[in-house]
Amino acid sequence: MRDEAVEVRDIVVRYGDTTAVDGVSLTVPRGRVLALLGHNGAGKTSLLQVCEGFRRPDSGVATVLGLDPMGDHDALMPRLGIMLQSGGVYPWATAGEILRLFASFAATPLDVDMLLDRLGLRKFERTRWRRLSGGEQQRLSLAVALVGRPELVFLDEPTAGMDTEARHTTWRLIEELRADGVSVLLTTHLLDEAERLADEVVIMRSGVVAATGSPAELTAAAGIDLLEVRADPGLVPDGRLADLKVTETTPGEYAITGALDAAAISDVLGWFAGAGAQVTAVNTRRRTLEDVYLALTTEKVYR
Amino acid sequence: MSTLSFGVSRGHVELLQFLRDRTAMIFTFAFPAMLLLLFGTIFSDSYDQPGVSAAHVFSASMIAYGILTTAFVTMGAGLALDREDGTLKRLHGTPITATSYVLGKLLLVAFLAVAEAIILVAVGALVFGMSLPDASHWLAFVWIFLLSVISSSLLGMAISVIVKHGRTAGAILNVPVVALQFISGVFIYPVIQLPSWLITIASFFPVKWSAQGFRYVFLPDGMRVNEAAGQWELGRIALILGAWCVIGLVLCLMTFRWTRPDQ
Numbered sequence: 001m002r003d004e005a006v007e008v009r010d011i012v013v014r015y016g017d018t019t020a021v022d023g024v025s026l027t028v029p030r031g032r033v034l035a036l037l038g039h040n041g042a043g044k045t046s047l048l049q050v051c052e053g054f055r056r057p058d059s060g061v062a063t064v065l066g067l068d069p070m071g072d073h074d075a076l077m078p079r080l081g082i083m084l085q086s087g088g089v090y091p092w093a094t095a096g097e098i099l100r101l102f103a104s105f106a107a108t109p110l111d112v113d114m115l116l117d118r119l120g121l122r123k124f125e126r127t128r129w130r131r132l133s134g135g136e137q138q139r140l141s142l143a144v145a146l147v148g149r150p151e152l153v154f155l156d157e158p159t160a161g162m163d164t165e166a167r168h169t170t171w172r173l174i175e176e177l178r179a180d181g182v183s184v185l186l187t188t189h190l191l192d193e194a195e196r197l198a199d200e201v202v203i204m205r206s207g208v209v210a211a212t213g214s215p216a217e218l219t220a221a222a223g224i225d226l227l228e229v230r231a232d233p234g235l236v237p238d239g240r241l242a243d244l245k246v247t248e249t250t251p252g253e254y255a256i257t258g259a260l261d262a263a264a265i266s267d268v269l270g271w272f273a274g275a276g277a278q279v280t281a282v283n284t285r286r287r288t289l290e291d292v293y294l295a296l297t298t299e300k301v302y303r
Numbered sequence: 304m305s306t307l308s309f310g311v312s313r314g315h316v317e318l319l320q321f322l323r324d325r326t327a328m329i330f331t332f333a334f335p336a337m338l339l340l341l342f343g344t345i346f347s348d349s350y351d352q353p354g355v356s357a358a359h360v361f362s363a364s365m366i367a368y369g370i371l372t373t374a375f376v377t378m379g380a381g382l383a384l385d386r387e388d389g390t391l392k393r394l395h396g397t398p399i400t401a402t403s404y405v406l407g408k409l410l411l412v413a414f415l416a417v418a419e420a421i422i423l424v425a426v427g428a429l430v431f432g433m434s435l436p437d438a439s440h441w442l443a444f445v446w447i448f449l450l451s452v453i454s455s456s457l458l459g460m461a462i463s464v465i466v467k468h469g470r471t472a473g474a475i476l477n478v479p480v481v482a483l484q485f486i487s488g489v490f491i492y493p494v495i496q497l498p499s500w501l502i503t504i505a506s507f508f509p510v511k512w513s514a515q516g517f518r519y520v521f522l523p524d525g526m527r528v529n530e531a532a533g534q535w536e537l538g539r540i541a542l543i544l545g546a547w548c549v550i551g552l553v554l555c556l557m558t559f560r561w562t563r564p565d566q
Contacts, residue, residue, distance in 0.1 A: 054561075084396070087393070105309055
């Protein structure tokens, strides 16, 4: 059996003259969580729609659980859980009726009552969809995606519109899915969500992949950004630190930026020792996923 | 088996939906009944047949109209709305097939059409004193009713593809409905008052035949002289309604789509 849950190669999606996805390749290994990160309009949903079998790509190949999402639609659907961004629920039906309807389509559905409890929807069981708040509708959509015990779930901005508590409940649920071996492909523009949940992050920008890697890799590749040293005030760096920029931000607080690899850090600390300074604090700051994301997505937009 | 059970569980929710949307429910059911009450009261044509009033003719013919509003319009607007708001898309992301989806809708339509027919016959019998037919005529009622509901539903589904927005569905779908009422002997009776070329056009469409069929069921045999051919033409009714079922099915299979093309 193939060990990839999703494999897409060189996917292109066009809407008329607009190219929404321009040659994206990515892989979701089984049992892993991949987060597609990007601004609105970066092509995340279009790519997801190809994987879900809602749309044929203009070129490229998508393989989902070893099957063709369009051609093998009927064989694939019982194994997938799909959470759309919005719409498509009977407005006059209650949360309980909707979830039971979708449960009835599955061979071995999850226990509806358990799922209602887990997602905090029990008290809305008899509430009609149209009376639910945005966050409650979102939780019900998630429940609908999960009720069929899928092997692979596609979640399009799963926590959009949720309050903090619901968001954390959802995150715990996705972590449990992963622990149970379920593969997850989700889109988000929340960096903390990607950082917390994803084994791998794919950052999309204007329809192409801008960067890919685990959250740790993405931030590590960017390296240490800033070295802060507290020592005696008024020290003036000599030529040995020419490659680095040293600024005394306040008397005795030095901010060092530049290519801060291990040798450079050692040079910096050596220079302070050589100058006879008493170093009382050293602090490194690594870039966050947010810095990486902003650097990748903003600079190009304005170029 | 699962096609059937998926269809039934979907039909159940469709029905709940419909019954809870009180405005839609009241208007769907009340409108044809109201027209019948108005027409039956306003027109007082009499015919050679003793004991037959214009109200009786309207009561029978308007079952064809009731089927058009419940089957053709409900199906056409329902599909357009489901396509617009993403219901069809969401269902397409589940193990449900197009057949189960359509089955769910057909269950709703069947319920609505039966309820509508009961209301119209009840108004005819209780308000206007139309006498109810014997068993052999009821048998004819069953097949004429089934063929009319199935052909109207399938044609409604097929036409839903050209309805771009749910909001305009009512307007678009009611154009053929109202036009066909006028030329098919539902609003204007006897149909021979119309220019013959209009009668010819009407006879290509199913409404004329289903209205004629319901008149056969509920009116005395002597009333057949008021039909375009001077006969009830049961065989031709079956043939043309059956043909429209096949045409409707082919059109549906050719045009059915889960999402709007621009999505």
